[in-house]
Amino acid sequence: MRLLLVGALILCATAALESKPPLDTLGIPPQDEAYYRGGVIKCRDGSGRFSRDQLNDDFCDCPDGTDEPGTSACPEAKFYCKNAGHTPVTIFSSRVNDGICDCCDGSDEYGSNVTCKNTCWEAGKAAREKLKKKVATYKNGVVIRKQEVERAKEAFAKDEAELAKLKGEEKILQGLVDKLKEQKRLIEKAEEEERLRKEKEEKRIKEEAEKQAAVEKGAPDASRDVDSKETQDHVQENKNKVAEQHDGHATDHDNHVTESAASAEQHGSVSKDGISAEAGTVDELPQKESAAPTLEKDLSSDNPEGLSREELGRMVASRWTGESVNEVSKDDKKGHEDEQEIPEPAEEALEDELDIPEPAEENYGGYHSEVEDDRHKYEDEEFDHESEDEYVDDHDDHVESYRSDDDQRGDHHSDLTEPGHASWLDKIQQTVQNVFQKFNFFKTPVDLSEASRVRKEYDDASSKLSKIQSKISSLAAKLKHDFGKDKEFYSFYDQCFETKEGKYTYKVCAYKKATQAEGHSSTNLGRWDKFEESYRVMHFSNGDKCWSGPDRSLKVRLRCGLSNELNDVDEPSRCEYVAVLSTPAVCVEEKLKELQSKLDAMSSKQPGHDEL
């Protein structure tokens, strides 16, 4: 049974304002004190006016709260706490006398039954310490960033030079290839002429022989006939061979062009991984096509007799969870993601051709505003966030950044950037020169060994050419990217950042893509989209599609730190991921100055210890 209790007594805060501070300054920031001087004061929204007695009289006269900065009477008013020893803050008037100490000086609870300890000195000290640390990080970060920027500029210039050089080589090589092609054409023409000539000759000989035979005895010369036929066949065969080879080259060449064009579209990242993954997806395709409709059919058919009780249970559960029916519980993220591999290549190639608008970002902005626009909280709380994000001094060993393994850069520079590459080109040129010199077009019959040498040189040169072209396009594609105001993100191009959260390993490759891997299965969280919020966020979009959800996407928030470290991967909404990357790239000087002046301000406002 319910126990009988003596009726509770409730103390009404508004009735008891015993130790109220001076009303004419209560909750008013110093810069506004002048506004409240005088006998009649206007409501800021122009809705009316109030007398000096009505200032902070715990009755709301101005709907905008002008007359009640120090009480909770007006819902839209703001209360200013001085917080001597720390940073002043402005809080919602709904916090005044609500029983919770919001200001570190406790000034917001002057009329409630709680006693707030003044914690401003300790809190302020801690905040200053944190800020100091942060300033120190920024100082170092700014230096590192400068170095990075220098390196990036050099690297960029180098890449540009490389590109120019490649283009020069392309031009030379193109010339050679054209010449060789012409040469080859001439050879083939000469060969053809020679063949025709031979044919003619043979025909003539044969006719003569026949004539002679007819004249002599009328008896046929069988052996001769056979010989002639053999020769004819042989010639024919050679001809076919040549044609074949020729066709083959042409095809190869075409392929190269196509491939390099495609790779240009893909930001020069025709990776082996990519190709095999694509192939894998294509292989999987038919299974998926058949899997989905089967499931549907079973669900909607009148008699899903084929299903076990468990299968039926899982299937019905999956409607709510959007999960694969092979999964037990709805919190398990894997299952359906594996099934949802959608073939990307076609899409990917098309993406740059079509102007795809950005998905709405409101939500993310809002989500992050919690951290960023933390105006009403203690400064030290803000520092808490940032300290976690920006002062990661102890390096987790699972956090790594390394050169992107599916990047072709290492590859495409291999034989071109070697110091000796010029001699390689010279060598080709020389060889070709030699070929030209040696080859005697007027020598009949055609020197077969010379002809095949021309062909070989042509093949070599054109394959080199297409290789160079492919390299040009991928390098050009790279250089087209946005690397920041000072190209501070240039080194990101070759890097991936990795972190482990639970059973998943997250990998973020700037300018390429982001993935979530568990064991051998990997989910694409998005392909590189762009920087946002003036280089504070990297956005990856159009990742693997979520079952009954959006395409996966990832926003990586960048914070000043001394090295590149990925942290705090999270999924606030389904399939919309966020992460934090500490990097010197965003340790900018302006922010350092801002922090420094904030620190100076905080330090100068320190009261003497006797005040506390």
Add this chain to the structure above:
Amino acid sequence: MDPPPRRLAAPLFLVLLLLAAASPAARAWKKDEFRNCNQTPFCKRARTRAPHSLDAPLSLAAGSLVVSPDGSISAELSHPSRPRPLVLRLSALPPHALRLQIDEDYSTATPPHRRFHVPDVLLPDLEARTLHLPEPKTVAGVSTVALSSDLDVVVKHDPFELTVRRAGSGDPVLSFNSHGLFDFEPMRESKPEDETWEEHFRSHTDKRPRGPQSITFDVSFYGADFVYGLPEHGSTSLALRPTRGPGVEESEPYRLFNLDVFEYLHESPFGLYGSIPFMIGHGGRASSGFFWLNAAEMQIDVLAPGWDGATAQENGRIDTLWMAEAGVVDAFFFVGSEPKDVIKQYISVTGTPSMPQQFATAYHQCRWNYRDEADVDGVDAGFDEHDIPYDVLWLDIEHTDGKRYFTWDRSAFPNPEEMQRKIADKGRKMVTIVDPHIKRDSSFHLHQEATDKGYYVKDASGNDYDGWCWPGSSSYPDMLNPEIREWWADKFSYENYKGSTPTLYIWNDMNEPSVFNGPEVTMPRDAMHYGDAEHRELHNAYGYYFHMATADGLLKRGEGKDRPFVLSRAFFAGSQRYGAVWTGDNSADWDHLKSSIPMVLTLGLAGLPFSGADVGGFFGNPEPDLLVRWYQVGAFYPFFRGHAHHDTKRREPWLFGERRTAIIREAIHMRYSLLPYFYTLFREASVNGIPVMRPLWLEFPDDKETYNNGEAFMVGPSLLAQGIYEEGQKSVSVYLPGKESWYDLRNGSPYKGSATHKLQVLEDSIPSFQRAGTIVPRKDRFRRSSTQMVNDPYTLVIALNSSGAAEGELYVDDGKSYDYQQGAFIHRRFVFADNKLTSFNIAPDNLGKKFTSDCVIERIIVLSLRSGAKKAIIEPGNQEVEIESGPISLRSGSSPVAPTIRRPNVHIVDSWTIRIA
């Protein structure tokens, strides 16, 4: 949100096409998975029968009609073809209720099983309250019994027919079997060789070992223009639409069968999560109600005039056909002069709604799922950062260790007590989910215990029933058994529920029960319960018993001093005694926003005042404008909670830009400012069952314009609001009933009554009005939570009627305990007349305990006060206070519109008078 169409490579395109074709289908309601009437043999049989065409119509044996010693009347109904007669019992409950019970007379030929009577729904003192009926007067095969001075019951013997009529005029009010459709399939001793009792639906087989046992009858409501009630169905219509007869296209009866329906339709007679077989008829001349206590599947037809082929229609009669698969007849006829009387009588039978704690009437924030403690922290902080109050943060199924309820996923919630304490420091609470399916995992103590004790529902062969739900293979405690309910209740003790604290409350979901691999996503009908009952006989009450056991658990946990808060999805008649319900898994579209009003109103009419729909819509992403409109409507729902499916984008109120954040804040602020009024309304509901949110006709029963208005609603007697249910709507027509004027809640502008007003639609509010002649108590200061507002001063908004008068009430108690039952509460009536506001005590004296408060009234706004007075005098004390012109709401930019008494600071506990000087 979707990317724009792209040129697609053929195979990719094909895959997308297949996906596109599959996914809407996968997301839509599946008609095929639920039985319609034609696939339900008892329904098909009953429904295809013509009036007066029964093979074996029942007649009353004249000599059997007697008054029993307990004051009821009993009689025998029979037909020669039946194996045994039926026993009829008639009893009367004051003031105007008649109970009709019919069961088989098992003394003559005993079948192997008896019919099921639904236990623990009717109030235990019902029999004690039964009136002693006078001797019936029988003339020519018609017996008449006087129920009261103004009501008679007329019983025609052959065929049996019962009519409740007004004694003076002889006008019928309600009748039973006027169309001769009363059929009562007798229980058989055994299955005849040539019959098949098994029923098949999709892959499921119902053995139906007890054979056919359905009951059908017709009930007529006289003088009714419309009938209402029978939750729960998706509908945009407040009145129940005809389901059969001329003009009805898709004929399907209203189905009462508790089901977990994936993506239910906003407009459908098919059954949803809860069932209350209670119908109210209302018209200009009469209000009446009919309640059939039966927990088996029920199908009810509302018959359109002319359904029976009759050409000349009796004016104002609505015929209905009631069909149930099993059970007995235990029916109540309620006669009211006013519709509120009908509800009060229904409540007098099924119990008064529990009085919620103050916090439960405030705003709740939920999502499937707030994933971990950091997420909880972040959302909690988000409300504070945006100065939006909220009272309760909810955790859905993912908070558990593998869907084992009463456990925590310790990797996400390592310190649940600490988390709850942090939330509680701001006066807030938390809610965790506890569902009835128990994971069949031998290492789970709850499963082990339930197995050992034999506490699970059994399958048809007597083994523990094994179904599939969130945890996978699961079993279901047999909540019909009081001993098992007791056991279940004990699981909520702090000792048993590790990680729970006194500020943690409970949410019961999936208690229809939902069984993913069961027929129609529920438990097989031939599953077996306590006392030889088949699941088919009590299906609709399973969730009710579960809700009951959970609420009892919280009551026990708090040693009877803390009012439980338990939200349930399934419900039955009587669920009002155990807590709140919501309209389940709705969808984020405008139609669902619109249907939420008739759905919540209907729940209120059926005795469940504490209900609401998920704000924003559970499935799918609401467009931001829809979300805003939903908050504006939801702020008036008795139960106000935002919730979302885990595939949806985050939608906490501050995620849609500053402007929308401000509008949502405004909507939530409005709710918080009206909390004193809401709490007073909950008090009223807890006393007599009159709902918090009411159809217009409940307050204006004579105004025919209001009868089928499902777009506007009343909150209590004083406020009227109408949602905006269309995207980009520019103007809206609002009908304001009654003779008196109405005042716009936003700016105090007056509008004439008994008129339809075409209003411009505003972005920042929905049309809402205070009725002239009323006084509404508010608290216009905002805090982080309602708990923190306890000491804040009140504002009274007085809207004077044409004679310069108004009145209203204020009820205040400690907001959490049961001390109010011993008189520890403040209950005032404020009356304004002759330029004088008086506060009267209407709380009874000397109940034992007292509640007091130092709270004062800081502001009194008097709309349409004509006097230009600048002063008011408070008595006692002869204290003078100022009157100034002030705004009706404290929002930046509001202009002064009404005389406002400034800082009278009179205490709410005191009696006083304020005279406008």
